[in-house]
Amino acid sequence: MRLYHNPRCSKSRQALALLNERGVDVDVVRYLEVGIHTDDLDLLGELEGIVRSKDAGKEIMAGLQTSADIKTLLEAQPNLLERPVLVHNGRAVVGRPPENILELLG
Numbered sequence: 001m002r003l004y005h006n007p008r009c010s011k012s013r014q015a016l017a018l019l020n021e022r023g024v025d026v027d028v029v030r031y032l033e034v035g036i037h038t039d040d041l042d043l044l045g046e047l048e049g050i051v052r053s054k055d056a057g058k059e060i061m062a063g064l065q066t067s068a069d070i071k072t073l074l075e076a077q078p079n080l081l082e083r084p085v086l087v088h089n090g091r092a093v094v095g096r097p098p099e100n101i102l103e104l105l106g
Contacts, residue, residue, distance in 0.1 A: 002027045002037065003101075004085040012084040014098040019086075024105065026086075031078045038075075043092050045071035049082055050094060056080050 003019065003026045006012045019026050029037065036044065044050050045067035051074070053061050060080075064070050074081055084095040088104040095101040 001025070001086065001088040001104075002029050002040065004029050004031045004036070004081060004083055004087070006030070006032060006083045009083050011096055011098050015084040015086070015095040015101050018098055018101060022105065031081055031083075035078050036074055036081060040087050040092070041071045041075055042067070043087065043090065044074060044081070044085065047085075047092050047094065049096070050074070050085070052080050052082050 001024065003016060005016055005028050007030070016026075016028065051061065051064065051070060056073075060073065064073065082094050082096065084098065084101065086093055086095060086101040086104050091104055093100050093103050
């Protein structure tokens with residue numbers, strides 16, 4: 001189980017706290033420092049709302065026609081990944097609101 005985490009983001013901190021409160025063992029990935037795991041790019045490319053549209057801008061968002069486009073963008077610019085994101089057992093969810101991550105625990 002991986003949590004794509006930005007410690008400067010309050011929603012990301014809240015999601016991590018929810019996992020810690022439940023004693024969930026999670027691999028915390030500081031994606032701004034290390035990037036996104038190659039194994040997760042296909043899955044994330046399919047996830048609705050995975051790109052931070054305000055940060056990407058209208059031009060980039062208009063160019064995202066396929067999941068492959070999203071995958072390429074996130075690989076090149078991991079800072080455009082919406083956070084937090086929990087990946088577990090071939091599924092992923094954006095933690096906005098943070099409680100969304102609990103969907104993958106049950």
